[in-house]
Amino acid sequence: MRYALPLLFLFGIAPIQAEPPNLSRPNILLIVADDMGFSDPGCFGGEISTPNLDQLAKNGLRFTQFYNTARCWPSRAALLTGYYAQSIRRDTVPGVKSGVQGVRPNWAQLLPIYLKQRGYHNYHSGKWHIDGSPLKNGFEHSYSLNDHDRYFGPRLHTEDDKPLPAVANNTPYYATTAIADHAIKCLKNHSKDYVGQPFFEYLAFTSPHFPLQALPEDIARYKGKYLPGWDQLRRERWQRLTDLKISNTDLSNVERDLGPPYPYPADLKKLGPNEVNLPVEWDKLTVEQKEFQANKMAIHAAMVNRLDQEIGRVIAQIKSMDQLENTLILFLSDNGASAEMMVRGDGHDPQAPMGSAKTFLSLGPGWSSLANTPFRRHKTWVHEGGISTPLIVHWPRGISAHGELRQTPGHLVDILPTLLEVAGGKRPEVIEGQAVPPAPGKSLVPVFAKEGTVSHDSLWWMHEGNRALRVGDWKIVAAGEKSDWELYDLSVDRAEAHNLATAQPQKVAELAEIWKKQFDEYATLARKDAPRSPKK
Incomplete structure (x- = not known):
């Protein structure tokens, strides 16, 4: 190691010295749910029991206009780098090896690398879905669950980047609990080995992503609760959202002819006659279909409830360390609830108990429309x-507000600058000899205070041809590359029910030009120093 500094200067890389521990820096617990809808938690209008999340909301802040990227791997890229995924090759850019197999530029380092330089000890528990491996990207310890098709018997998982044996289905293993167990183990060891030094725990659950698999005792809590159906329960959620002042929009119309984004007709047959791939009116289902569908949603609710229980255990561990007051906790989801329907993993046995390891069920568009209340798609x-x-x-020492709402629009790209600010650091200007491009995110720290403000010139999206841009309260959105732009005034219509594109073509053209300019900027970054695609 005595040669490290000369080598760094030889290659033109400015070394960044690790800061000594500082007790004023908060610990950080970043919790990510997978495929959870906007209104699933109780504190966002859901009927699912989430007392631990509700308590965090009661003593902290709820952001009502916060955004992800619509898909798991680009969301994780944006979250941990602070860049839109296209610019760092983690979502598709035409002509560039990009998307889920894309490799980030060297300058697009992950958050734990920066936090390590500020004296943090970093731990990862759960889903990864980013290029590279955890320990080579700033984490000291990691449990990475890379098998996303099984909750009871994973075959692909690692600890500290080393493969673990496959788990049999007849063991007590359940993924959501195992992920929390690892986080708790890391925190216990941290409290013994690094007294007075801050930690960063990245707690990335796979729940409630399909397959719908849950513990029997959790499913039993919701047996029969969803027989009223997705139409009635959606109206009830919307009313609670309105009462909570989280939503001031009308309830969006369910698009009855819009099914999953990817068709799998053969898989639909495997699921049996009680499965439906459209959000049809509940009253038009047969009695058998209603029972089957209600049982599916009961499993989803059980998975969300178990997620909350395990979050509670992790928080209890932080309390036992006497660190809750100075731990910044953030909870969010990587995308909206999913209308996808397919059969993967070990297949689907229609005779097995619903929600067990031998079944592979998905939420589907009917219940996904409930989970995403009050919004479209x-x-x-x-x-x-x-x-x-x-x-x-939630951060008692740093946020005096309790139970307040923040209407400020924000995006996952804002999380990294927020956490760097509270950690007392900033992104370097040069990494490995390369200039670091300006990042689009803004620190949310100002809006932790009641009168603080944060403004973005724009928020930008693209995924699989679906495109959107938000400037102020104006939003353009298009479903697919060949679709026309729609235009909405989100100040009164986040339900996206009243398309103003025909009435205001100049506004559409103005926003479309901004969208295109930003796409060109991100595509240019993605192509710079891009690894060559292998020859076919």
């Missing part, structure tokens, strides 16, 4: 239902 689309996430922020 689902994961992968960039209408509000696909990109809106609940965001809860």
Whole structure:
């Protein structure tokens, strides 16, 4: 190691010295749910029991206009780098090896690298879905669950980047609990080994992503609760959202002819006659279909409830360390609830108990429309239902507000600058000899205070041809590359029910020009120093 500094200067890389521990810096717990809808938590209008999230909201802040990228891997890229995923090759850019197999530029480092330089000890528990490996990207310890098809018997998972044996289905293993167990183990060891030094725990659950698999005792709590159906329960959620002042928009209309984003007709047959791939009116289902569908949503609710229980255990560990007052906790989802329907993993046995390891069920568009109340569409689309996430922020020592709402629009790219600010650092201007491009995110720290403000010139989206841009309260959105732009005034219509494109073509043209300019900027960054695609 005595040669490290000369080598750094030889290659023109400015070394960044690690800061000594400072007790004023908060610990950070960043919690990410997978495929959770905007209104699933109780504190965002849901009927699912989430007392631990509700308590965080009661003693902290809820952001009502916060956004993700509509899909899991670009969301994680934006979250941990502070850049839109296209600019760092983690979502598709034509002509560039990009998307889920894309490799980030060297300058697009992950958050834990920056936090490590500020004296933090970094731990990862759960889903990864980013290029590279955790320990080579700033984490000291990691449990990475890379098998996203099984909750009871994973075959692909690692600890500290080393493969673990596959788990049999007849063991007590359940993914959501295992992820929390690892986080708690890291925190216990941290409290023994690094007294007075801050930690960063990245707690990335796979729940409630499909397959719908849950513990029997959790499913039993919701047996029969969803027999009233997705139409009635959606209206009830919307009313609670309105009463909570989280939503001031009408309830969006359900698009009855809009099914999953990807068709799998053969898989639909495997699921049996009680499955439906359209959000048809509940009253038009047969009695058998209603029972089947209600049981599916009961499993989803059980998964969300178990997620909350495990979050509670992690928080209890932080309390036992006497660190809750100075731990900044953030909770969010990587995209809206999913209308996807497919059969993967070990297949689907229609005779097995619903929600067990031998079944592979998905939420589907009917219940996804409930989970994304009051918005339109689902994961992968960039209408509000696909990109809106609940965001809860809790930090007793740093936020005096309790139970307040923040209407400030924000995006995942804002999380990294926020956390760097509270950690007392900033992004370097040069990394490995390369100039670091300006990042689009803004620190949210000013709006932790009641009168603080944060403004973005724009918020930008693209995923699989779906496109959107928000400037102020104006939003343009298009479903697919060949679709025309729609225009909405989100100040009165986040339900995206009243398309103003025909009435205001100049506004559409103005916003479309901004969208195109930003796309060109991100595509240019993605192509710079891009690795060559292998020859076919």
